[in-house]
Every structure is written in C-alpha cells, then in structure tokens.
Amino acid sequence: MSKFGKKKKPMPAVNTASLPDIVFMLLFFFMVTTVMRETDLKIENPSLPNASEVKKLEHKSLVSTIYVGKAKEKKYGTGDKIQLNDKIATSKDIAAFIYNERSQRSEKEQPYMTTSIKADVSCSVGTISDIKLALRDVNALKISFSSRIPSGIKQ
C-alpha cells in the first residue's frame, strides 16, 4: 500500500506529435485548392499595359476573360491572336463564347457579367476594336481592359 502513496508520478504531457500531421494536412489542402485555375495559355503571356486609373474586378465568378497576343506555336502564324477558353479563335467565335459563359450563370447574375480583355501592349487597336464590336453585338457591354498598377504610384 505504501508503494502507491509514495510514488507520485507527474502528470504525463499530452502527446502533441500528431498535431503537425493535422496542420500539414490542412496546409496541403490549401496549397492544392488555392492554385489558380488559370487556363492554359496558347498565346505568349501578355505583358499588360500600365495604368493608374484602374478598378478592381470584384466578382471573380462573373468575369470571362479574353486573351490577346502573339501565338506561342508557329502553326497559328504571326499577328495578334485571340484566345477564348483553351483555344485560339477569331472574333467571330466571341458571340458563342459569351453565350456559353452566360448559360453557366443564373439569370440574376447576367447583367453583372464583365468581360476582361487581357491584351499585350504591342497588340493593335484593330484587333481590340473587332472584339469590342463582337461584344456589342451580343450585348456584353461591360468590359475591362486588364492593366497593372505601376509600382510607386499610390492609388
């Protein structure tokens, strides 16, 4: 009996060895899910123009993006190319592209849909104007010319 009374063991520390595993699991989850679901660029990564009077596009789910620039592969030829989704397209395909984008959103959201044009600085205005006319035909009137805020200029 005396054995029991004498030996007073200290409280065993809670084993926290599995905590890192849990946190790592979370870490991997976030690392995998937050990767931008950016479409495969068929054109060269456009160097966006600089502008200070920019507005942020708030509802990302309502933005459809059109890329304009030089094609990466030679088979498409030189000159400005338009990329919709994963394909190189022409301005004639824009109407179908917009209709497709619209069908994926509810009717309530449709008036707030914006088209973001990510074009390279060296593009010609003619191509942009073709896009604008095509968008006007399908009544997709809200557009945004994607540009960067130059560092050093405060908003």
Add this chain to the structure above:
Amino acid sequence: MARRETPEINAGSMADIAFLLLIFFLVTTTMDVDSGISKKLSEKPPKDYVPPVIKERNIFEVNINRNNELLVEGETMKIEELKDATLKFIDNGGGDGKIVDGVSTGKCDYCKGERSAASSDHPNKAIISVQSDRGTEYGMYIKVQNELLRAYTELRNRLALDTYNVSYDALEKEYKKDLKNEKLKEKVNYIKLRYPQIISDAEPTSAN
C-alpha cells in the same frame, strides 16, 4: 544498471513551423486580383439611327495615328500634356448645361475654367472622342484612356474636396465598404453627375 531510455525528440515546434507555412500560403494565394480600366460600351444603334448634332466646341477630339502620335484638336501633343488639356476642356464651363427632364442645368457654377466661348459649355455636355487607327498600339491606346480618366479623377476629387472635405477616391472607397449607406450614395452620385465621364470611341480608321 538500468537502461536509460532515449529521450523523445520534442516535436511541439513542428506545428508552429507548419502553421507558419499554412498562413504564408493562405495570404499569398489570394493576392492576384484582376484590375483594369473599366468601360461600358454603347449599345448597338438601330439601323435608321441618326446621330444627334453636337456643337463642334463641345467635342474634344483626340486622334492617335499608326505611329502612336497624338493629334489633339488639330494640334500635335505629347502624352504628358494630354491630361491638362483635357482638364481645361472639361472644366471650361463656357455656357449652359444639358437640359435634363425639361429643366436646364444652367451655368456650371463649380467650374474653375476659363469660360472661353471656343471650348466646352458644361462638363455634362463635354464629349471626348478618341479616334485611333487600326495599327495603333494597344499600349498607347490604354495610355490615352488613362490620361483622360486622370483628368476626370482630378476634377472629381477637387469638387468633392470643396463640397464634402474628402476626396472622391476616399468617398468612393467608403461607399464600397458600406453599400447600403444612402447618404454616401447620394454624395457619390452628386459628384458623378457633375463630372460625368463621356468618352466615346470612334471606329478606328484603316489603311485601305
């Protein structure tokens, strides 16, 4: 002799390291925000549409040719001077404003321009027309749009500072945070109405 057990490696700080990484990824992956110059295209005009006649003095013509050179109101100009020239044109206030709902907006009492008879009547009548060539570089086109918008921003900021003692940028930011605030909405609309952005893009000219 009792065998001594090897002490366990303390893994308590491992969690901290992992948390640090976790927070790093959480913060950095949400940084990419798409921003750009927003524009509203005009609706497609009906077939038999006759454009209204606008007085020459109310139109500010900006031409960009295929060599990315500027021609503003018939004179060549550098891009650095464009903002001030635009500002002067919008803020001229040489006559009566547009008639809204049968009521004339009258003279521009907040303009600080020269009130010359050769320039615009009123900010709500002043139209900026940008005509570019198909061969113009997109970068130049955006630069011009940016300069024009800068002129508007400057005027709006000035008016907001005079009337509400806060800049328009700050006002808009406040409103974005609190969209249900009717007072702020009224203030923002007040400024917007006084300096409406009227920039029209003419169809680009082509070489052939």
